[in-house]
Amino acid sequence: xxHYYQKSGVKRAIIDFVHSGSDKPIRECAFxxxxxxxxxxKSPNPNDxxxxxxxxxxxxxxxxxxxxxxxxxxxxxxxxxxxxxxxxGRDITWTIKSVEGGLSITxxxxxxxxxxxxxxxxPQPLVKYxxxxxxxxxxxxxxxxxxxxxxxxxxxxxxxxxTKDICNYITEHxxxxxxxxxxxxxxxxxxxxxxxxxxRWRRGLLLTPMSLHPGSGLxxxxxxxREIPNFSVVDASPEKVHAREWSISSNIPGxxxxxxVLHSPKGTPVKA
Numbered sequence: 224x225x226h227y228y229q230k231s232g233v234k235r236a237i238i239d240f241v242h243s244g245s246d247k248p249i250r251e252c253a254f255x256x257x258x259x260x261x262x263x264x265k266s267p268n269p270n271d272x273x274x275x276x277x278x279x280x281x282x283x284x285x286x287x288x289x290x291x292x293x294x295x296x297x298x299x300x301x302x303x304x305x306x307x308x309x310x311x312g313r314d315i316t317w318t319i320k321s322v323e324g325g326l327s328i329t330x331x332x333x334x335x336x337x338x339x340x341x342x343x344x345x346p347q348p349l350v351k352y353x354x355x356x357x358x359x360x361x362x363x364x365x366x367x368x369x370x371x372x373x374x375x376x377x378x379x380x381x382x383x384x385x386t387k388d389i390c391n392y393i394t395e396h397x398x399x400x401x402x403x404x405x406x407x408x409x410x411x412x413x414x415x416x417x418x419x420x421x422x423r424w425r426r427g428l429l430l431t432p433m434s435l436h437p438g439s440g441l442x443x444x445x446x447x448x449r450e451i452p453n454f455s456v457v458d459a460s461p462e463k464v465h466a467r468e469w470s471i472s473s474n475i476p477g478x479x480x481x482x483x484v485l486h487s488p489k490g491t492p493v494k495a
Contacts, residue, residue, distance in 0.1 A: 232466030320357030324415015354436025
C-alpha cells in the first residue's frame with residue numbers, strides 16, 4: 224500500500240486536486256485509517272487538532288505512517304479549508320454504482336449520462352473510476368457559466384434539474400426504468416440495477432483521484448470519456464496504473480478538462 228503511493232505522480236495528483244488550480248488549497252481532506260477502519264478528518268499530528276488539508280507530500284506521508292489507506296477531499300470549496308466555514312461554492316458531483324449487474328451496467332449508464340450531460344451544455348465533465356463498481360462524475364465549479372457559482376441555492380437547483388433531465392434522457396434512450404429516492408435515483412433494467420447519487424451534503428467527501436479504494440484496493444483512476452467502454456478493473460490495479468491528473472478547470476492556461484498522464488513526480492501544483 225505505502226509502496227503504491229510512492230509511485231511517480233500519485234501524491235502530486237492528490238495535491239493538485241486539493242488545490243484545483245488555485246495557488247492555495249481550497250478543499251478540506253480526510254483519510255481512511257486502516258488501523259481503526261474509520262474515516263479521519265483531523266490531522267494525524269497529535270499536536271495539531273485542525274482539519275486535515277493535504278497540501279504537501281509530507282502531509283500525505285505522515286498520514287500513511289499513521290494508518291492511511293485511502294484519501295478524500297471535499298466537493299466544497301473554501302477560502303480556508305483549515306477552517307471550513309467560509310464557503311466559496313461547490314462542484315456538481317454524482318456517483319454511479321452497481322447494485323446488481325457489475326461494472327458493465329454502470330459503464331452503460333455512465334455513457335448515457337455523459338451523452339445527456341453534453342446535451343445540457345457540459346461536454347467535458349471530469350470522470351473517474353470510483354475504485355469499486357462505478358464511476359464519479361464532476362462538473363468543476365469554474366465550468367458553471369450561468370448564475371453564480373457561489374450561490375448555493377442556484378447550485379442546488381442546477382444539480383437537481385440536471386439529474387432530472389439526465390434521468391429522463393437515460394430512460395428515453397434505453398430500457399432503464401427509474402425510481403426516485405431523494406438525492407438517489409435507482410435505475411433498473413434486465414442488465415441489473417445501479418444507483419445514481421448526487422453528492423451535495425455539506426462537507427461531503429469524494430475519494431481523491433489516484434487514491435486507493437479502502438475496500439477493493441483498486442485505484443480511483445481518472446478516465447477519458449472514450450475509455451469507459453473498454454475499461455476493466457485490471458486497468459485500475461495499483462501495479463499497472465500510471466498517475467493521472469484530474470484537471471479541474473478548463474480555463475486555466477495549459478490545463479485540460481480531460482485527464483493527462485503526469486510525467487514528473489516533482490514540482491508544486493499548477494497555479495491559476
